[in-house]
Amino acid sequence: MSIDSRLFTLEQLVHQDDAAWCFNVPIYQRLYVWGDDQIKTLLTDMANAFDRGEDQFFLGGALLVEKTSEQDRLKGLRRFDLIDGQQRFTTLWMLSTVAIWNQVMGDFSRVVLKDSVVPRLHFSIREQVNTFLASMMPGKSGVSPEIPDTQSMREAQQLMASFKQTYKRADGKPVDDEYLKELASFVYRKVSLVLTQVPEGMDLNKLFEVINNRGIQLQHHEILKARLLRDIPAESRSRYAALWNACADMSGFVERNLCQDTQLEAHRLGDLYSKGQLLHAVAVHGLLSRRAEAAQAESAERLTLENIVNGVDSEFDNGYATIAADEGEAPWARSIIGFPLFLLHVLRIWLKEQGQPDLPRVLDRHLLTLFEAHLLQPAEPAQRTARAQGFIDLLWRMRVLWDEYVIKWVDQGDDEVHQICHTSISANDDKRYINRSRDNDLKQGMSLLQSMLYHSQEITTHYWLTPFL
Incomplete structure (x- = not known):
């Protein structure tokens, strides 16, 4: 070459x-x-x-x-x-x-x-x-x-x-x-x-x-993102990119990542969680589509000073400040694995759902090679589109489950412990918001079981995560 x-x-x-x-x-x-x-x-x-x-x-x-x-x-x-x-x-x-x-x-x-x-x-x-x-x-x-x-x-x-x-x-x-x-x-x-x-x-x-003498490395998962989004139609691409970006930041919680990246109101996702629909990517796509339409309308019709003084609201007002209020706080929970390894576990689940053979190995430094062999094979355009969209929708579903049911390293003052972060809903002015708690009295049994698996399994693979998810 x-x-x-x-x-x-x-x-x-x-x-x-x-x-x-x-x-x-x-x-x-x-x-x-x-x-x-x-x-x-x-x-x-x-x-x-x-x-x-x-x-x-x-x-x-x-x-x-x-x-x-x-x-x-x-x-x-x-x-x-x-x-x-x-x-x-x-x-x-x-x-x-x-x-x-x-x-x-x-x-x-x-x-x-x-x-x-x-x-x-x-x-x-x-x-x-x-x-x-x-x-x-x-x-x-x-x-x-x-x-x-x-x-x-x-x-x-x-x-x-x-x-x-x-x-x-x-x-x-x-x-x-x-x-x-x-x-x-x-x-x-x-x-x-x-x-x-x-x-x-x-x-x-x-x-x-x-x-690159600045030492800035192009990550494999960023190249993978580009490969997948290239197969998604332009009118849908930004939504799928937003879901990918929210999942990629493993240091935060996925709903906060999505709100900060798209300025989607936090209570919209709180509503979905209350209805048991946060897992469903199609419901989140609907929110993002309406948010994009509202943003276009806001840019097309600017508020006058009179509108502002009289308190004219748009459908998508407030809420974002709620999600951004603790943006400056140091993160108190971090993931037990990185995003490349998470992607490989999601790929194993995708292959299972497609009725295809499992990966021969889980190795994050071979991320692109494994995806090229099992997901990115040549195909008709419509098939490539369905494949890319389906994988990113599955990625979102697995990340929502991950934040609710999988242990994280949680800062408890002098110690950092394995803990499942309890998820709940709070209401404010008839709007529902997702709350995450570091209360270590909740879900202790499940946390201890996962912690045992974490310490007894190979740290570069954690094969137990695929069947658990």
Whole structure:
């Protein structure tokens, strides 16, 4: 499998002969998180290099995997996933959308198709972020709904726009519009990145671990998440991603994770639990769908000051504050296993329900290999969709059972003990909420039995968990 590394300026990226190049941030990557210091440092370093009259400014590298589809080819596009380097790349993209800079670097911000102009940068399944990116395109207002996912980007753009006022040239000359245009030309034509393209079949986790000197490892379960969500239709993908994310954080309780990730009201899940429906993923999907519809309606119809003064409420008000109230507290319960091992036990249950043979072994470092052999085999699109959706729905059901019936390490002051966290419901203003207790007088017998199994079984497998769940 060949690896191709080449040096590119932004101008060279724009003027590729074979097709227009687009870049995608995969779902397992973080959102844009650079802060003021990182952005100021980058802008200042590039400006200093320009002031010194340097012929080239080397910005580092980015790791790519080509994901061009047949539909992309028909449009004259080549699409690449940004496996590493997306923070720098996104910073340059945003810089190309800022006033004055855009006059010189604008071609880097966009791809012109026959019937439309689209951003050169895209984020997988984060449609609100993509709406924000699209609002920066020519002819757009530059105004989009303010959501938490775009907050860092908005702050970055404001900082870039104010660079004219904050940067001080060494020669004391003014930083005026003409200077910014010349600086933008330097960034567009002289700032270079090494783009390394690797084959799609390569072990990205191992490669990322080897080349990334920051020591940030791409987790196998994040790649697995991407593989499964890719087979789920776009209109459903965000819901399934939310369920996966809630299950993946094994340090918290699943209903709190889901509320914090989606801003779903806590009492909605409390209602489901009271009815015995929290286990049923289809009921949770219904809540998430209605929450998404309400969010769209809220962004479409802003409240007036008069509405606010008169206390106009929406269907999905309050509740989120309840779930977030103890967000700052140190966690008092932690899982006895990690998420990769939990995934393998869920896979064993999925295979049992499908009437298929059990895994030959449970080994979390072989997570992707085991899933590829038993769940991700080639199949028709409809079958792959049903398989991915069914597994994530099962994952949710098992995680709800896990939090209610499986021991955790629970902080009891001076000691940390094995304990099942008692689940109950409390009512407030006719709304029901899920409560978790660390009262060690409850379910002692079951806790002791599981603790015996935990200490007597191999810690890297815990085969007893599959039949118990």
